[in-house]
Amino acid sequence: MGTGGRAALGLAATAQKSKLTLDPPWSTVFLKESVILTCSGSRFTAKRYTWYHDDKALRTHTSSHRIGKADQSHAGRYRCVAPGSRQSDPVQLTISDEWLILQAPYYAVFEGDPLRLRCYGWKGAEVSGIRYYRDGAEVPQFRERSELSMEKATTRDSGRYKCTGSMRSPLIYHEKTSPEVFVSIQEIFSTPVLRASGSADPTEGNPVTLSCITQLNPQKSDTPLQSIFYKDSETVRASGSFPEYHIPAVRLEDSGSYHCVMQTMSSSVQKPSSKLTIAVKRIPVSRVSLGVHPLGGQVVEGERLVLTCSVAEGMEPFTFSWHRQGSRQALKSEIQHSQRAVYEIPVATENDTGEYYCTVTSGNTRALSPGVKVAVKVPVSPPLLTINVTGTWSTVGDMVEIRCESSRSSAPILYRFYHEGAILGSSTVSSRGPGSLALHVTSEGDAGTYSCETDNGMANSSQRSAPFHLSVLVPVSEATIVADPTGLEVRAGGSLNLSCLLESGTTPRFKWIHNNQELAMASEFGPPTAVGNTLHFWSVQLSHGGNYQCIASNQLSPQRVFQAPSEILAITVIEDASPQVAVTGTISFLCLMGVTAALVFYFKPWKKADGRFFNAQGRDPGRPAQHEAPGQRLPPRESRDPQAEEPSYGNVCPLEQESGDVVYTVVNIKKRNGDKPKGASPSDNEEYCVTYSVLADSKPTGDSAAGARAPEGGSEPRNDIYENVPHL
Template sequence: MLGRAELLVLALGLAATAQKATLTLDPPWSTVFRGHSVTLICSTSHSPGQSFTWYHNNKSFRYTIKNSLRIEKTRMSDAGRYQCKTPGSGRSDPVLLTISEKWLILQAPYYAVFEGDPLHLRCYGWNEAGIKGIKFYRNGAHITPSNVNSELSIKQARTSDSGKYHCIGSMKTTFTFTCEMSPAVSISVQELFSSPVLRAAGSGDPIEGSPVTLRCVTELNPQKSDTLLQRVFYKDSRDLEGARSSLDYHIPVAGLQDSGYYHCAVQTVTSSVRKWSPKLKITVKLPVSLPHLTVSATGAWAAIGDVVEIRCESPRGSAPIVYRFHHEGAALGNRTVSSRGPGSLALNVTSERDSGTYFCEADNGMASGPQHSAPFHLSVLVPVSGATIATDRMGPEVMAGESLNLNCSVESGTAPLFKWLHNAEELAAVSGLGLPTAVGNTLHFGSVQLGHGGNYQCIASNQLSPQRVFQAPSEILAIAVKEHASPWVAVAVSFLFLMGVVAALVFYFKCWKKAEGMFFSAPERDTQLPAQHEPPGKGLPPLGSLGLHAEDPLYGNVCPLEPESGEVVYTVVNIKKTSGDKPKETLPRDNEEYYVSYTVLADPKPTWESAAEVRSPEGGFLPANDIYENVPHL
């Protein structure tokens, strides 16, 4: 069984949930003149026949079987708060009754006035006296319409109509008309329902593909709990589906097109009251897509000293997006973009360490997490510098026919290429010579020719593009090519040696037989050197026995017959004494005269063409020159 406490709680709960009775006045004014009558009416949802309890200033003062109570000829003590109830209902809301003794009163409704309700005010005189020139005021401001009479009617009241009202007018008293002003009456137009608020279910902005529910929330006044309300939803000021009784608006699958500004309106069925919510921005977020990494480098190459822009951009994704940059797994930095567009990072290329693999990631806080780009490999080119040229010889001279290597090296530079210049021209431009072979940084001469002599220079180069070429020229290296002794010179020397031996023998024998003559072999003489003394023949008689001076005879070199001839080689010198006529332009020496006969051999450095001409058809050799000339002894 239930205890006392439980029964009391149950009774209180039932009483709280019981429907309130409703109290009304007839006539429906909250202010009446003293001596006038007023009827109180109590209405409930229960069947008639029950008793009614009446309350004045919270005290019960009468019980009736009927649902009405008439107060005849009101007195000043009848003013106050009235309520009623039945055994099956709750106590009604209070109704305030005012009793006035003024000449002019402003009568207002006794009941609470809500938004959308009509509001009627009456300027009323004692004993229904006629009133002229009636004017109405609210909060001291004149609000009388142009066609007003004793009543002021507002068809649909608003909370802004709340305030203190009074009226003035001229009324006829005992002898004349006087201007009277009614006491002020406070009127409060109550809010039917609160201004709505539009809310999105869940926290944060919705993600593409997810459902979205928007709810238009308002609070209805408890005294008007039975009022039916409707809701209208708008997107960017466009009506979505018209008026509805539901509080919610559903988007089954949100897309980017569903982003925008939403608001809702709450209204009564008759549209007498209509209120709008503030706008709510809905941004349907798009998960970030895989970003693309691009580098402002030609062919994935950059040179030291360049500034390379690294760009990361996701084709799809809601901002803000954070782009993070990485090099060989190490973080370089990040950029945040608040709208569509890429994030970029400037990379100063300072060394070859800046080469390697780069990638970026994009993140806009979605549950899918950061998205990574494909890797990008950047190569760093070091411009060539400090080119030098060198030879594999100890000195700058090389003999014709020998091999020769020239090497070109650089202090720094990525994959340099080498170009070779000979006498300021590219080797390919030199004609008439066997071209050397260029392999890497080496220029190889298999067999050096005389025409290969001259000035050599190498130019090292590398490039990022045809428009960006780096070059480093070396210093100039001079190469001298010397020719080996000609075979004809060797034959001539051998021939002279043999003739010298023969001449010495002949001279030796003739010295004993004939004192006037002397034969000896003269060595090869360079015409560019000054005149030299010829040594006497070994084992020969002294010069005095031959009738000659003791000093050595001197022989001057004779100018060659042709200016371009080479050296003059004496093979046999025959000195004869004569008493005949002197040759022209000879000088006497101790009253004795001598004559010299000499032979000029072929040029010791014949060309290949001249060597071919001196060969006889039978295979023998003929001298290139066979010139004999007598000159006087010096």
């Protein structure tokens, strides 16, 4: 049989047995009465059930089988099978046409359970003067009742029952007797038997185990039992679930008469065992002991170990032998005419760890000492801390294992784990080997420095590992597109910013999709322009309409890439042929230029960046490399209009000013040609037009604006970079 067949058999063997119940709950009913049979089983919800009547399958496939008007054809044995369960125990149904019947439970009754019998007349007719009999003897009742109830049935209540009573038919009363019904009260468990391991006449000092043995009824195999042990009618062990009483080393006073009592957890059923006599024999050699130095058996490697064997009673000469558990041969044997002998190990090593005992022999009698545990302790070596991550990085949601191990140390070893100097947890190993701690990475707060400490209980033996710095990557999530200005309709010629916002994510990268195609990086002279998480449209064209989607991503390794796509945002571009709208757009553009000029003048006092440079937002040089979208390069100097204003440069300072990268904004500002209005001051006539604004590459090339300010061969800018310096 294959593995699949064995697995199927295993499942069938452990399946729950189906349960068949009757309503009304009696095994005998009258003709024409209705009976409902119900089948229940495991938690499976399948609807197909199987029913059997005298081993013949019925057509019923639901959980209930109804007998509307019972006749003799309905009598017999019923069984059912619920989905996912084994076949139920059989239930015998009897159909009677007698005047008087005795109704008994259809189910098995166990000792300790309540028992209910009912004397029932034809079609519910009134019955008076009811009496009950068991095996021909009347069962006494305090008062006349139609039911005979026993609160706790015993096996002595088993027997053949019947009832008698008077029934009126039609004008006179007739004495009626029901047919006999056999009622069996089953045992939950058998009468226990007390047995002793080995001989019932043990020698003093030997171990003895008394076992209280019983057998559960198969239908009650899951019933928990308790055992109580008595010696000379006094309790020596109170109720417990373990049916054994263990005496490690019997003494003379342990002799006596023992018995046990097995009972259910509720104590509703109790059964005592027969008595067992234990007679302990005394031996001439007795009370052998083994002493150890240093006291307690705790020896530091290299120290001297002394084992002293002593005997209190016996006849000389004595033969002393020293033994270690697991070794067949004695470590040493010698004959002494004294009650004391010594075995010495000059230089103890870790291999001397173990449990020792000694024996004393006199004539044909022999005695053993109790075992003494000796531990040769080795100080712990500096531990090594490892974390099963990719390099030094982990991702939120990972379950990582922190392992700490000392290459040489005595067990048991206590490992303590620390995060940023605070205790994180501990692990104790009973044998040489690593300790470990599972860490569920839930947030960036789990990043930081981890270390571990080992200790095996020896003085000044604590050792600390080297630190391990763990970095945590938060996967991108919940990308959302936000339009500025808001709304799904944009007029041609206006400006538009689409920003991709994230709920969370470390060093995200952004990709824009327009009408199911990836949006290529715009040229340096035309929109749209992707800057970080924002897509800029300086002048919206009709071709810019359509569906937009942003996809944010970050990665821990080439095999672990996380993406967060946004929902699709539909943008409609409306063509605007109205001159009034064109004028309004021009005014809005001029207002934007005014704001730009104001920002230029606002940054003028901070001309020098004082040697401070800042990272782009969320950037950490120690994290996995982020490939940002390349920035626009400036057109060659010779291609520019010599009359045009020079571009001004400025640092864009992100929120996290402690980082080290710089993102540069390049702005080309030109004066507009035009006459001064009359009465206008010189400053009022300076109108500026922003031709374009782009973001330089985070890894600039040699001819980019940022690259012009970076030191040769280095990634950081030089300290001669200036913030926004306008050309006035």
